[in-house]
Amino acid sequence: MSIKPTLREYKKPEKLSDYPEATCFEAGHLVTKNAGWRNVRPVINDEKCVGCYQCYMYCPDGVIFKKNDKVDIDYDFCKGCGICAKTCKLKAITMTEEER
Amino acid sequence: MSDRITAKNITDNEFFYGHKACAGCGGSLAVRMALKVLGERTFIALPAGCMSAVGFNFPQLCFSNNAIISTFAGTGSIITGIEAGARALGLKDYHVLGMAGDGGTADIGIQALSGAIDRNDRVIYICYDNEAYMNTGIQKSGLTPFGAKTTTTPAGKHIHGNVKNKKNMFEIVAAHGIPYAATASIAYMDDFIEKVRKASQVDGPSYIHVIAPCPTGWGIPADRTIEAAKEMVDCGLWYLAEYYDDEFHLNRDPNEFTSVSDYLKSQGRFKHLSDEDIALIEQGRDKKWEKIRAWN
Ligand SMILES: Cc1ncc(C[n+]2csc(CCOP(=O)(O)OP(=O)(O)O)c2C)c(N)n1
Ligand code: SF4
Ligand SMILES: [Mg+2]
Numbered sequence: 001m002s003i004k005p006t007l008r009e010y011k012k013p014e015k016l017s018d019y020p021e022a023t024c025f026e027a028g029h030l031v032t033k034n035a036g037w038r039n040v041r042p043v044i045n046d047e048k049c050v051g052c053y054q055c056y057m058y059c060p061d062g063v064i065f066k067k068n069d070k071v072d073i074d075y076d077f078c079k080g081c082g083i084c085a086k087t088c089k090l091k092a093i094t095m096t097e098e099e100r
Numbered sequence: 101m102s103d104r105i106t107a108k109n110i111t112d113n114e115f116f117y118g119h120k121a122c123a124g125c126g127g128s129l130a131v132r133m134a135l136k137v138l139g140e141r142t143f144i145a146l147p148a149g150c151m152s153a154v155g156f157n158f159p160q161l162c163f164s165n166n167a168i169i170s171t172f173a174g175t176g177s178i179i180t181g182i183e184a185g186a187r188a189l190g191l192k193d194y195h196v197l198g199m200a201g202d203g204g205t206a207d208i209g210i211q212a213l214s215g216a217i218d219r220n221d222r223v224i225y226i227c228y229d230n231e232a233y234m235n236t237g238i239q240k241s242g243l244t245p246f247g248a249k250t251t252t253t254p255a256g257k258h259i260h261g262n263v264k265n266k267k268n269m270f271e272i273v274a275a276h277g278i279p280y281a282a283t284a285s286i287a288y289m290d291d292f293i294e295k296v297r298k299a300s301q302v303d304g305p306s307y308i309h310v311i312a313p314c315p316t317g318w319g320i321p322a323d324r325t326i327e328a329a330k331e332m333v334d335c336g337l338w339y340l341a342e343y344y345d346d347e348f349h350l351n352r353d354p355n356e357f358t359s360v361s362d363y364l365k366s367q368g369r370f371k372h373l374s375d376e377d378i379a380l381i382e383q384g385r386d387k388k389w390e391k392i393r394a395w396n
Contacts, residue, residue, distance in 0.1 A: 002112035003140060005164050020158075028164030030118040037123060053107035057289050058326055060121065060129040062114040077117065081124035082323030095323075 004062075005030045007076060034061070038080035040095040046070055048092035055084035055093060105293050111136055119162040121154040124322030126312035126329060128154065129286050130228040131199055137296040138224070140165050142195040143182045147209060148172040149201040150235040150314075151228065175200040176212030179223040195300055198225045202243035203233040206267045217276040217305045224299045225307045227269060230314035238317045242267040245337070246384065247377050248369045250317075255372035265384065273307045274343040280306040281343040286313075287330035291340055291351065298342075311338050319368015328367065334358040336385045339392055348395040360385065 005028030013019050049070045056064040056071055063074040064084060073084075085093040115135035121128035131151050135142060143166045146152040152169040155162045170178040175198040183196040198216075200209055205227035216223055232250050233239040240250045245266045249255040253262040273281045280302045284292040292310055299306035313328045315321065320328055332338045336357040342349045360382050364370035373381075 002114075003164050004112075004114040005117045005162065007118075010159055025158060025161055027161060027166065028117070029159055029161040031159050032118075034118065034120070057107050057110075057133075058129065058286075060123075060125050060132065060325070061119070062117055062132050066112065079123035079322075081325075082321075083124055083326055086323050087326060 004028075007031070007033060033076040034079050035076050038075075038078060038098050040080045040082060041075070041098045042073060042078065042080065042082070042084050042093050043096050044071060044073065045092045045094070048090050049088075050090060050092075052089070054087050054089070058083055058087045104290075105137055105297055106290070110293070111139065113140065113164075115140070115142075115163060115165045116155065117162055117164065118160065119154045120157060120160070121150060122314075122316050122322070124315045124325045125150070125154075126286050126314060126325045127151050127201070127228040127230055127234075129325075130226065130292070130310050130312045131155075133286075133289065133293055134197065134199065134226055134296050135163075135165060137293050138195045138197060138300055141193055142166070142197050143179075143186065144168070144197045144199060145170045145175055145178045145182065146198075147175045147200050147204040148235070149204050150230075151199060151201070153235050170198070172204055173208045174212050175204060175209050176214070176216035176225065179225065180216045180219055180221055183221045183223050196221075196223045198223065200225070200227055201234070201241075202227060202229040202231055203239075203241040205229075206242035206269050210272075213273070213307075214276065217273065217278050217307070220304050222303060223305050224296075224302075225305065226296070227307070227309045228312040229269075229309060230312050230317060231266075232314070232317050234314045234317045240264075243269065246381060247364070247373050249372060250369070260372055260374065260377055261369070270307075270309050270341065270343070273309075274348065277346065278307055279304040279344065282308045283339060283341050284308055284310040285329045285333050285338060285340065286310060287326050288333065288340060288352075295342070317369070319371070320366065324366070328363075331358060331363045331366070335360045335363045336389060337363065337381070339389075341392065341395070348392070350392050350396050353393060353396065357385070
């Protein structure tokens with residue numbers, strides 16, 4: 001299992017004692033997605049992808065991951081910056097209008 | 101010293117995830133990749149600046165390793181302290197990393213950084229340089245280049261943005277006689293991660309100065325961050341180099357530069373520059389390269 005913070009349920013504190021005591025807390029504690037920021041959505045064409053992983057190396061959010069020698073995207077945290085599409089020499093990633 | 105880290109063999113672990121940096125933020129890529137090279141047993145300290153602001157928003161805590169926000173001026177002293185603490189506890193196999201912005205490094209944090217290098221402890225300091233104080237709304241720092249428009253160096257009729265040149269942080273650090281220092285760009289990722297790996301093997305302080313464009317502050321589309329970082333190197337306004345064994349080494353010496361004008365004109369912060377301004381910038385570049393080419 002690789003290390004990667006995952007989204008989890010968060011119960012809003014109701015009383016003071018529910019808050020952490022000091023200004024420190026659990027590492028990798030994610031409670032909100034970034035998907036809502038996205039206006040355009042990267043879509044991978046598996047036929048074209050050769051698994052060079054350049055998109056994975058240049059994604060500022062680390063949302064591209066290796067899968068079966070190709071790549072896939074964690075759409076919960078992709079902001080749609082489009083760097084992956086620009087980075088892919090084979091044009092295997094296209095940015096498409098995000099559906100709402 | 102071999103065993104290069106590549107796209108194929110780099111860890112799947114993500115240590116900077118779910119952060120709130122702007123889409124296409126270059127600084128966040130530098131932080132993400134540095135941590136992938138150094139691994140889970142890395143204590144990272146980040147001063148006030150975008151990377152701490154986007155990484156620690158309780159209850160959204162985006163580092164999966166041990167991470168702390170330092171005072172704005174104190175990155176250098178905090179990493180020295182963490183290293184001393186880890187050593188006192190008898191910890192083994194760990195790295196202590198500080199990642200500060202250009203303002204946090206070249207201006208307010210410079211004396212703490214200088215002290216940390218002087219103490220000669222095993223700490224890694226990476227300056228992610230986006231060439232202005234971005235987190236507070238794009239003010240000029242000591243690393244803002246000549247001609248750049250910021251909120252404190254506006255582009256007027258008579259004064260065309262910043263009138264000062266970028267401080268030479270790499271050589272300022274090298275002048276300490278540091279065991280290892282390097283310059284890098286997030287566009288040359290293999291080079292950057294190799295330099296982080298080298299820094300991790302140094303028995304003493306190390307410093308990497310990595311150019312990490314900020315689409316928000318540079319006035320470029322979010323998908324152009326990597327291109328801008330590449331163009332800056334290719335047109336000669338940045339260079340890839342190392343310093344070790346008391347000597348400078350130029351890593352990349354292109355036969356021909358790409359157009360400085362194209363680099364500048366593609367960014368909102370330089371749009372106002374006149375042909376004379378651009379000629380001045382080119383002259384500055386040529387003078388610089390004359391010096392650094394003599395290193396090899
Ligand atoms: C002592 C102190 N002065 C001022 C600030 C306000 N401040 C917070 S972040 C920041 C800008 C940081 O700029 P830089 O180091 O370049 O990092 P960036 O935001 O560009 O990533 C400033 C001025 C502060 N937090 N502490
Ligand atoms: S303002 Fe710039 S440096 Fe800050 S998070 Fe946004 S893109 Fe990154
Ligand atoms: Mg900055």
